[in-house]
Amino acid sequence: MAAELVGGALLSAFLQVAFDKLASPQLLDFFRRRKLDEKLLANLSIMLHSINALADDAELKQFTNPDVKAWLLAVKEAVFDAEDLFGEIDYEFTRCQVQAQSQPQTFNYKVSNFFNSTFASFNKKIESEMKEVLEKLEYLAKQKDALRTNASQKLPSSSLVAESVIYGRDADKDIIINWLTSEIDNPNQPSILSIVGMGGLGKTTLAQHVYNDPKMEDAKFDIKAWVCVSDHFHVLTVTRTILEAITNQKDDSGNLEMVHKKLNEKLLGRKFLLVLDDVWNEKPDKWEAVRTPLSYRAPGSRILVTTRSEKVASNMRSKVHHIKQLGEDECWKVFENHALKDGDLELNDELKDIGRRIVEKCKGLPLALKTIGCLLRTQSSISYWKSILESDIWELLKENSEIITALFLSYRYLPSHLKRCFAYCALFPKDYEFVKEELILLWMAQNFLHSPQQIRHPKEVGEEYFNDLLSRSFFQQSGGGRCFLMHDLLNDLAKYVCADFCFRLKFDKVRCIPKTTRHFSFEVSGVKSFHDFRSLTDAKRLRSFLPILEPRCSQWNFKISIHDLFSKIKFIRMLSLYGLPKSISSLTIWDCPLLKERC
Known part of the structure; x- marks a missing residue:
């Protein structure tokens, strides 16, 4: 995989926070004045950099190796502990300054007095906890041999049609064919159309059917070529692959100038159709270098692109055609086509009923429908179909590398700061409609939104991050309004990469809230009493407390003691008490000494 194109591991975004803290003069000054062991800071920095070097490899392999996943979870917990430790130091520093x-003293005396005060207990605690974090990281760094395993790779595509029938795409197909065969042309550059949509929607399959449709003969292209670009967008490699696809001959040229000349000679004055499948490159200069020899063509030449990112399409200056999830009827046809055994005309009524409910779980994603359908093709027992219906679809799909690769690649290509924002959305239940502005505020509370030298307000940064995720198909607009949602399988992906750090009460299968939980959400209508939160007090490093209200539910319907709930939690960053019942409206945050102290 092209390393320069991968955005960096999710862990790297959290590690960067730690690196910034460790490089802070304030932290070093704090250690010196408190006479703490400065070697701990240096050793922690070295160890975190060592871990960071392994993070990207581990993130890719966690899906196929449970040992790697366990290693990554342990590392994340240690890094979060370090982050919490830095937060405690920041808080102590600020508290003592205030x-x-x-005190009615001169400024110099105040500062001197602050640093010379007897905080032996706090100092001892800081050194002890830092040593503990360091020991964890040192141990985990020694386990790096567990990362030595091969990760699954996505297979390249070809122009050959794998599926003889394509369901629910007739309108899309007609629009694209009409555009490809039209006489309208831009003399300044090849006309380009990008098919955009999330992974698994069938962009490649649609392009294959368009490419091979008899109507394309009317366009009378002199040259037709299919190139699977995928994640490798090295200019020389891509250009040479285009040349080889046009000539049907292997080319060993190692010089871009030579390849450009050969490609120019082959295309000069000729009308061509070029399909560039699975494009990820978001760097305009690289595309311009590939595009140059494609400009010397006859009028009517076309380039058809498939991509998951609107940014890719924008950089290529292309027209955009979005494809969406399949409708209910089309979903059933795809599923039935793959689930029926050879010779069977239809499913019996009981299997059909179970199958309909399985199809609902796939949420209009053709690749998921195909995968589950093929799995059930070999089994016709009612009990087996029911077991598939009741299973966690993400765990089920993990057995199929194609769907995992398709979904994970979208996440893999995100910059680390976007991975962190996306993963945080694991707090939302499936089908939850959220408002952009509210999600940005949640990101702000977690300190996810940064700009160089803080020249932009965090809300502006959040707007940019949100739009980036939207353009990459991680979010989708809900009904044309101001609300958005995530596809269920992307929601599952977010939950998978967050693992034990995000917990959704009643939605997640684990009954007790894990001690590692940092972010907690619950549906208000599903909580009947304070008793439902009884195991939350074990999650002593909680950062988020998010009640989720259904449209019909305007407030909580039970009494709650804020003091009991939060007296043991020191690291809360996002606390929402939206919809508090009137019975406790007279309470203020000062009823909790800890929150009072930290406000």
Whole structure:
């Protein structure tokens, strides 16, 4: 995989926070004045950099190796512990400064007094916890041999039609063919159309059917070529692959100038159709280098692109055609086509009923429908079909590398700062409609939104991050309004990469809230009493507490003691008490000494 195109591991975004803290003069000054062991800072920095070097490889392999996944979870927990530790130091520093400034003394004496005060207990605690984090990381770094395993790779596509029938895409197909065969032309550059949609929607299959449709003969292309670009967008490699697809001959040229000349000679004055399948490159200069020899063509030449990113299409200056999830009837046809055994005309009524419910879980994604259908093709027992219906679809699909690769590649290509924002959405239940502005505020509370030298407001950064995720098909607009949602399988993916750090009460199968939980959400209508939160007090490093209200539910319907709930939690960053019942409206945040101290 082309390393320069991969955005960096999710872990890297959290590690960067730790690196920034470790490089802070304030932290070093704090250690020196408190006479703490400065070697701990240096050793922690070295160890975190060592872990960061392994993070990207581990993130890719976690889906096929449970040992790697367990290793990655342990590392994330240690890094979060380090982050919490830095937060405690920041808080202590600020608290003592405020205390010193409240005393009627000169500024210099105040500062001196602040650093010379007896905080032996806190100092001992900081050193002890930092040593503990360091020991964890040192142990985990020694386990790197567990990462030595081959990860699954996506197979390249070809122009040959794998599926004889394509369901629910007739309108899309007609629009694209009409555009490809039209006489309208831009003399300044090859006309380009990008098919855009999330992984598994069938962009490649649609392009294959268009490419091979008899109507394309009317366009009278002199040359037709199919190139699977995938994640490798090295200019020389891509250009040479285009040349080989046009000439049907292997080319060993190692010089871009030579390849450009050969391609120019082959295309000069000729009308061509070029399909570039699975394009990920978001760097305009690389595309311009590939595009140059394609400009010397006859009028009517066309380039058809498949991609998951609107940014790719924008950089290529192409027209965009979005494809969406299949409708209910089309979904059933895809599923039935793959689930029926040879010779069977239809499913019996009981299997059909179970199958309909399985199809609903696939949420209009053709690749998922095909995968599950093929799995059930070999089994016709009612009990087996029911077991598939009741299973976690993400766990089920993990057995099929094609669907995993298709979904994970979208995530893999995100920059680490976007991975962090996407993963946080694991707090939302499936089919949950969220508002952009509210999600940006949640990201702000977690300190996810940064700009160089802080020249932009976090809300502006959040707007950019949100639009980036939207353009990459991680979010989709809901009904044309101001609300958005995530496809169920992307929601599952977010939950998978967050593992034990995000917990959704009643939605997640684990009954007790894991101690590792950092982010917690619950549907208000599903909580009947304070008793439902009884195991939340074990998650002592909680950062998010998010109640989710259904449209019909305007407030909580039970009494709650804020003091009991939060007296043991020191690291809360996002606390939403939206919809509090009137019975406790007289309470203020000061009823909880801890929150009072930290406000």
